[in-house]
Amino acid sequence: MLEKIQGVVLKTRDYGETHKIVTIFSKKLGKLSAIAKGAKKPKSRMAAVTQPFIYAEFLMYVNKGLSTIQQAEIIDSFRSIREDIVKTAYAAYLVELTDKLMDDKKPDIFIFEQFFQTMQWIDKEEDAQIPLMMFELKLYQKGGFAPTVACCSHCKTTTPPFAFSIQEAGLLCSSCRSMDPQAVELPKGVAKLLSIFATVELQQVTSISVKESNKRLLRELLDHYYDYYGGYYLKSRKFLQQLDLLK
Numbered sequence: 020m021l022e023k024i025q026g027v028v029l030k031t032r033d034y035g036e037t038h039k040i041v042t043i044f045s046k047k048l049g050k051l052s053a054i055a056k057g058a059k060k061p062k063s064r065m066a067a068v069t070q071p072f073i074y075a076e077f078l079m080y081v082n083k084g085l086s087t088i089q090q091a092e093i094i095d096s097f098r099s100i101r102e103d104i105v106k107t108a109y110a111a112y113l114v115e116l117t118d119k120l121m122d123d124k125k126p127d128i129f130i131f132e133q134f135f136q137t138m139q140w141i142d143k144e145e146d147a148q149i150p151l152m153m154f155e156l157k158l159y160q161k162g163g164f165a166p167t168v169a170c171c172s173h174c175k176t177t178t179p180p181f182a183f184s185i186q187e188a189g190l191l192c193s194s195c196r197s198m199d200p201q202a203v204e205l206p207k208g209v210a211k212l213l214s215i216f217a218t219v220e221l222q223q224v225t226s227i228s229v230k231e232s233n234k235r236l237l238r239e240l241l242d243h244y245y246d247y248y249g250g251y252y253l254k255s256r257k258f259l260q261q262l263d264l265l266k
Contacts, residue, residue, distance in 0.1 A: 242256070
C-alpha cells in the first residue's frame with residue numbers, strides 16, 4: 020500500500036553497495052523500517068533525507084516486512100542538533116531509547132508527540148536533561164516497567180518523606196523503607212518532581228528549574244532503574260556520560 024507519512028529518522032544501516040535501510044518513527048504508523056534505494060550514492064536525493072534526526076515526509080510502499088521509500092522531502096533537519104556535539108548526544112540518546120523500547124508498526128500518538136516535542140526542545144534550548152527524563156518515564160510506562168512515583172509502591176500512601184527503591188520499583192514511604200535497605204533517600208520535593216515528570220506533557224512546560232544536585236541524583240536513579248528493568252544496552256548513554264552530562 021502506498022502511504023504518505025511524516026516521521027523522524029531514528030537510524031540507518033547500509034544495505035548492499037548503494038542502498039540503506041532506514042528506521043523511521045512516525046505518528047501515523049509508529050516505528051517502521053524501509054529501504055531507500057540508492058541512498059548511499061552522494062548525488063542521490065535520498066542521501067540527505069535519510070540521515071539520523073531528519074524529520075521528513077516520506078512516500079513509501081508499506082509492506083508487512085520491509086517497506087520501500089519512493090520519495091522523501093525534508094521538513095526539518097534539526098540543524099542546531101547537528102552543529103552541536105552536546106545536542107547531538109542528547110538526540111542520539113533519545114532516538115536510541117525510542118528505537119529500543121517501541122515495537123514495530125504499533126503507533127502511539129501520545130508517545131510520538133512527546134518524542135517530537137523533546138526533539139524540538141533539544142534543538143532550541145541549551146539544557147535537555149529534564150525533558151529527556153520526562154520522556155523516559157513516559158516511555159517506561161509504555162514499556163510496562165515504569166516506577167511507581169505518585170505514592171509508596173507498597174502501601175500506596177502519598178505522605179512524604181520517600182526513598183527511591185529500584186528493587187521495589189518506585190517510592191517507599193518511611194513506614195515501608197525497611198523493605199529495601201538499599202533504597203535512596205530523596206531530598207524534599209524530589210519525589211514530587213518524579214511524579215510531575217511522569218505525568219506532565221512537555222508542551223505544558225515553559226521553563227524548568229531544578230537544582231543541579233537533584234538533577235544528578237535523578238539521572239543516576241533513572242540510569243540504575245533502566246539497567247535493572249530495561250534490558251537493552253544503550254551506546255548513546257555512554258557517549259553522554261563521557262561528556263559528563265549524565266553524571
